[in-house]
Amino acid sequence: MNRLVSGVLWLLLYLAVVTLPLLLMLVPPVPTGRGFWLELSVALGFVGLTQIVLQLVLISRFKSLSAPYGIDIILRFHRQIALVAIAFILIHPVLIIVDTPARVKLLNPLGGTWASRTAWISLFCLAGLAVTSLFRLRLGLTYERWRLLHLILAGGAIIFALLHVVMAGLYTNTLWKHAVWVLPGGALVLLVLYTRLIKPGFFPDSVWRVAEVRPERGNCVTLVLEPDGHEGMSFAPGQFVWITLGDRKITMQENPFSIRSSAARPARLEFGIKKMGDFTENLPHVKPGTRAVLQGPHGAFSIDRYPAVGYVFIAGGIGVTPLMSFLHTMADRRDPRPVILVYADKTLEDMAFQEELAELESRLDLEVVYVPEKAGEDWQGETGFVTWDILERHVPKDLIHREFFLCGPGPMMASLHKALKAAGVHQDHIHLELFELV
Numbered sequence: 001m002n003r004l005v006s007g008v009l010w011l012l013l014y015l016a017v018v019t020l021p022l023l024l025m026l027v028p029p030v031p032t033g034r035g036f037w038l039e040l041s042v043a044l045g046f047v048g049l050t051q052i053v054l055q056l057v058l059i060s061r062f063k064s065l066s067a068p069y070g071i072d073i074i075l076r077f078h079r080q081i082a083l084v085a086i087a088f089i090l091i092h093p094v095l096i097i098v099d100t101p102a103r104v105k106l107l108n109p110l111g112g113t114w115a116s117r118t119a120w121i122s123l124f125c126l127a128g129l130a131v132t133s134l135f136r137l138r139l140g141l142t143y144e145r146w147r148l149l150h151l152i153l154a155g156g157a158i159i160f161a162l163l164h165v166v167m168a169g170l171y172t173n174t175l176w177k178h179a180v181w182v183l184p185g186g187a188l189v190l191l192v193l194y195t196r197l198i199k200p201g202f203f204p205d206s207v208w209r210v211a212e213v214r215p216e217r218g219n220c221v222t223l224v225l226e227p228d229g230h231e232g233m234s235f236a237p238g239q240f241v242w243i244t245l246g247d248r249k250i251t252m253q254e255n256p257f258s259i260r261s262s263a264a265r266p267a268r269l270e271f272g273i274k275k276m277g278d279f280t281e282n283l284p285h286v287k288p289g290t291r292a293v294l295q296g297p298h299g300a301f302s303i304d305r306y307p308a309v310g311y312v313f314i315a316g317g318i319g320v321t322p323l324m325s326f327l328h329t330m331a332d333r334r335d336p337r338p339v340i341l342v343y344a345d346k347t348l349e350d351m352a353f354q355e356e357l358a359e360l361e362s363r364l365d366l367e368v369v370y371v372p373e374k375a376g377e378d379w380q381g382e383t384g385f386v387t388w389d390i391l392e393r394h395v396p397k398d399l400i401h402r403e404f405f406l407c408g409p410g411p412m413m414a415s416l417h418k419a420l421k422a423a424g425v426h427q428d429h430i431h432l433e434l435f436e437l438v
Ligand SMILES: Cc1cc2nc3c(=O)[nH]c(=O)nc-3n(C[C@H](O)[C@H](O)[C@H](O)COP(=O)(O)OP(=O)(O)OC[C@H]3O[C@@H](n4cnc5c(N)ncnc54)[C@H](O)[C@@H]3O)c2cc1C
Pocket: 142, 143, 144, 240, 254, 255, 256, 257, 258, 259, 271, 272, 273, 274, 275, 276, 277, 278, 279, 280, 281, 318, 321, 322, 434, 435, 436, 437, 438
C-alpha cells in the first residue's frame, strides 16, 4: 500500500478509536437527567484517557505504523498529543464543578470518594510525566532515569485512571463496559512490555556480535557489527537502530545510532559514534565478540524515499553518519547522479571519515566540501557557517532542483532550513534528521 494511503488510514483509525468511547456512552443503560457541562466533562475525560492509553501503541515501534511517517514523527506526535490529552483530562474536573459547584470538595485529594482519590493519583502521575519530559535536561535527569520514571508514571497514570473509570461507574455500570476499558488497556501495557523489553533480547535475528571497534578523528569510534547466526538486516540508507550491548536479555539500556555503512551490505553494519556520555564513552573498551541486540531499522530519512536529479547533503559533526550511508550505498549501486556533501564542524581535525570520503569521491560524482568553523592560515577552503552562498559556489547549475538532506545540531539545521526556504527550495525537497528524540 502506498505510504500516503496507509498514513491517512492510520490517522483515521486513531480518530475512530479515540472517539469510540463517546459511542459507548450512548449504549444503555445510561444515566439520565444530567446537564450539558457534566456530559461534556465525561466525554473529554474518556477521550483524554483513550489518548493516553493509545500512547502505548505509539511507542511500541510497530514498523507498519511508523513506516508511512518515520518513527521520529510518531514520537513527536506522541509528545504533542500527550499535552492535548492532559488538557482534556484537566478540563474534566473543572467542568464537573462548573456543572455542580457543590462538587468543589472533590478538589481535596485526601477527601472525597475513592473514585476521586484515584483520579487525583492519576493526575499527579500525568503532571509528573509532563514536567519530567518537558524539562528533563533542566531537572538534570539522565536519559535512562527519565525513561524509567516515564514508564512508572505512565503505568501509574493509566492504572489509576482506569480504576477511577470503574469506580465512578456512571457510564461503566455493567460488567462488559468495565471489560471494554480494562481489557484493552491491560493488553496494551503487556504488549509494550513485550515489544520493548522482552522481544528484542529473545528474537534470534536481532542478535549481533561486535566485530571491531576502531578509533576515528574527532573523539569518535567506528563500531562494526556482524550477524550472529542469521543473514543480517536489510535497511534503507539513512535508517537507524537501537543498540543494546552485553549479555543481559532484559535491560533498559538502548541507544539509537544511524547505520553509516552501505545498505547493499546487510551482513556488516558500521556505526560512527561520538563520545557523549556513559554508553558512548565506554565503547572503546568493548571487546570483539560482545553480544549486541539491535532493534530496527527505523526512520524515514532516506534517499530511497525521494528520487531526485541530484543531491545536496549537509552534515554538522557526527550528523555525517546517515549521509555516509547514502554515499556508500550510492557507490555500491554505481549511482551516476551528482552529489555534494557539505561537512561542517569546529575544526578540520574534528571531522571523521576523511579517508573514506576521499575514496567515495573517486567512485561517485561527488564533491566533498569541508567547512571548518575555524582553520589555520594555510587552509584554502571554506570556513565559518554553512550558507546558501557556499552551496551556490559549488553547485552553480541545478542547485534548486536537487533534494536536500540535512543532519546536524538543532541550531545549524534551523538556520539552514530557513536559508534554503528563503532561497526558494520547496519544503518537500528538504529532509532533516535530528539526533534527539527527547
Ligand atoms: C535517530 C538517532 C540517530 C543517532 N545517530 C547517531 C550516530 O550515528 N552517531 C552518534 O554518535 N550519535 C547518534 N545519535 C545520538 C546518540 O543516540 C546519543 O549520543 C547517545 O545515545 C548518547 O548516549 P550516552 O549514554 O553516551 O550519553 P548520555 O549523556 O546518556 O546522553 C546524551 C544525550 O543523548 C540522548 N540519548 C541518550 N540515550 C538515549 C536513548 N536511549 N535514546 C534516545 N536518545 C538518547 C539524550 O538526548 C541525552 O541527553 C543518534 C540519535 C538519534 C535519536
